[in-house]
Amino acid sequence: MNYTILVINPGSTSTKVALFENGKLLKKETIKHPVDEIKHFDKIIDQLDFRVEVIEKWLKDNDIDLKKLDAVVGRGGLLKPIPGGTYEVNERMIEDLRKGVQGEHASNLGGIIAYKIAHPLGIPAFIVDPVVVDEMDEMAKVTGLPEIKRRSIFHALNQKQVARRAAKDLGKTYDKVNLIVVHLGGGVSIGMHAKGKVVDVNNALNGDGPFAPERAGSLPVWDTINLAMSGKYTLSEWKKKLAGKGGIVAHLGTNDMREVEERVKNGDKHAEFIYRAMAYNISKWIGMMAPVVNGNVDAIVITGGLAYDETFVSWIKERVSFISEVLVYPGEDEMQALMEGALRVLKGEEKAKTYE
Numbered sequence: 001m002n003y004t005i006l007v008i009n010p011g012s013t014s015t016k017v018a019l020f021e022n023g024k025l026l027k028k029e030t031i032k033h034p035v036d037e038i039k040h041f042d043k044i045i046d047q048l049d050f051r052v053e054v055i056e057k058w059l060k061d062n063d064i065d066l067k068k069l070d071a072v073v074g075r076g077g078l079l080k081p082i083p084g085g086t087y088e089v090n091e092r093m094i095e096d097l098r099k100g101v102q103g104e105h106a107s108n109l110g111g112i113i114a115y116k117i118a119h120p121l122g123i124p125a126f127i128v129d130p131v132v133v134d135e136m137d138e139m140a141k142v143t144g145l146p147e148i149k150r151r152s153i154f155h156a157l158n159q160k161q162v163a164r165r166a167a168k169d170l171g172k173t174y175d176k177v178n179l180i181v182v183h184l185g186g187g188v189s190i191g192m193h194a195k196g197k198v199v200d201v202n203n204a205l206n207g208d209g210p211f212a213p214e215r216a217g218s219l220p221v222w223d224t225i226n227l228a229m230s231g232k233y234t235l236s237e238w239k240k241k242l243a244g245k246g247g248i249v250a251h252l253g254t255n256d257m258r259e260v261e262e263r264v265k266n267g268d269k270h271a272e273f274i275y276r277a278m279a280y281n282i283s284k285w286i287g288m289m290a291p292v293v294n295g296n297v298d299a300i301v302i303t304g305g306l307a308y309d310e311t312f313v314s315w316i317k318e319r320v321s322f323i324s325e326v327l328v329y330p331g332e333d334e335m336q337a338l339m340e341g342a343l344r345v346l347k348g349e350e351k352a353k354t355y356e
Contacts, residue, residue, distance in 0.1 A: 003346045004068050006117065007338045008055060009075040010109040013038070015051055017058055018335045023343060027062055028335065031055075044104050051109055052116055072118040073342040074110030075334065076130025078102035081152060084133040084160055084198065085353045086341040089115040089125040093355040102132060102153075126352065128341030129156040131205065135197040140292070152198070153205040154189035155304070161337035162303045162329050163193045169327065170298060177298040180289045180323075182316075184306030185332070186255060187243070188212040188282060192289040200292050202285065207242040210281035213255050213306075216246025217281060248278065261309055279315035286320045297324040304332055 002022040009016040013035070018028035031054055041047045059066065076087070077097050087093065089111045097108045111127045118125035133156035141149045159181045166181075167174045175196035183189045189204035202209030202218075211217030228238055241250075249255050251274045252263075263271040290297055300320055307313055307330040317326050344350040 003070045003343060005339050005342050005346075006059075006064075006069055006072045006114075007074075007335050007342075008072065008110055008113050008117075009334055009338065010051060010106045010113065012106045015054060016335060017055055018339070019062075019064060020339045020343075023339070025336075027064070029058060031058060044106055044108060045098055045100070047106075048109060048112060048116075052113055055113065055117070066117075066121055069118075069121060069123055070346055071124050071126060071342045072114040073126040073128060073338045074112070074114035075107045075338065076127035076132075076157075077108030077110060078105050079130055079132050079355065081132050081134030082130070082355065083135050083353070084129050084156060086126050086128045086345045086350060087355050088352040089118075089127060090355055093127070096355075107131070124345075124352070126342045126345065128338050129160045131156055133160075133198065135199060136201065137199045137292075140200040150208070151203045151206075152201055153203045154191060154198070154201045155183040155185065155187075155204060155332075156198070157334055157337050158303060158332040159183055159189065159191050159193070159198065161333075161340065162301055165329060166299055166301045166327050172298070178293045178296055179299055179301050180286055180297055181301045181303065182282065182286060183332075184212075184282070184302065184304035184312075186212065186214040188215070188217075188285075188304075190282070190285045190289060192292045194293050200289060205243065207246060210285045211247040211278060213248040213257055214244055214246065216242045216250065248274065257306055257309070261311070264311075275312065276315055279312055280319070283316050283319035286316070287323065290323050295323070299324050300326045301329065302326060303329045305330075307331065 005020045007018045013033050015031045019026045038047060078100060079096050080101055094112050097112050100108055114125035131153050134152040136152045143150060163179050163181050164174045166179055167177045179193040181191045181193055187204040188210050189202060190209060191198040191201035207215040207217060209217055252260060252271055260271055260275055264275055286300060302313055307328055313328055345352045
C-alpha cells in the first residue's frame, strides 16, 4: 500500500514543507519569511494562522490533492519531557505547545499546524522525536547539588534516525545495539543509545557538554560563578554568552565553520588550535559515555553538518577509535526523519504514542 505524507518543519524565518509517497520525496520547498513579514507578531504562537495560510497556498500552487494524504507530520516542539517515538497530536499536546511549557520556539508550531491540516481531513497528525525526548537513566540526572538535575534536550530527531541507520548497517536493529551518537552542529549533542533508549546525553540547547560553534559548553564552576557575579553582564547577556555567543564564536568571531575550515587550510595557527581544542573536547565527552554501558559500545556514530569536514572528523577519530569503530553520516535530513517516523506508524511497524 502507498502512503502519502505531508511534512512540515517550521523554523524561525522559514517553513519547510515536503510531500512523500511511500517514502519517496515528490516535492519540497523552503518557504522564506522575511523579517518584515513576521516582525509584527509579538509571540511565535501568534504566527500560527500566517504559517497555515502560507502552507495552504503552497499546496494549492502545487496542485496537491489533500484527499490523497494519509497523514501530516510536524516538527515536535518544547513539550514536557517524553520518551522517543512518534506521537499522535492531541488536545493536550496542542495546549502545551501553545503555552510553550519548556520555552518558546518555532518548532512549537509544527504539531499544531499538522493538526489544523489533518483534522478536517479525518487523518492523523504526528510529531516525531522532539528535542525534549527524555529517556535518561535517573542516575545520569543526579548532580552534586540536589537542587540541580541534568536535563535531556538534544538533537533527538537526527540522532534517533542516524542511530537506526547505523544499526541497520551493522546488521542489527536499533533495540539491540549500544551506540554513542555525536551530532555536530551549532550545538553538539553526544548521546549514549543503549538498546533503543538514549540513557545519557548532554543538554545541547543550553550549552552543557563540549564547547561547540555557538555554545560555551561545560565550564569550570568556580570561575564561572565569579564571572557571572562580576556585574559585567545582565542575566540575558550571560545566557547568550553560554548559548549563542560562546564556543567558536567567542574564540574566533564567527559561527561559519566553513570559514574556520578555510582559515585553518590557509595556515591560521590560532584558528587551528581552537578548532583542534573543540575536537579534543568532543572526544573527551565521547569517552565519558563508554562507561555508561561498561565499555560495550557497538559503534561511535558521527553526524550533523560538521561531519562533512573530514579533517575535523579525523581529529576525533584518532582519539576515540580505541573505544569502537567510527561510522560517519554527514549532514541531517529532518524532513526524511519526520516522514519515516510517521511511515513506521502507518505501516504498523510502530504504534503511535499518546502525549499525556
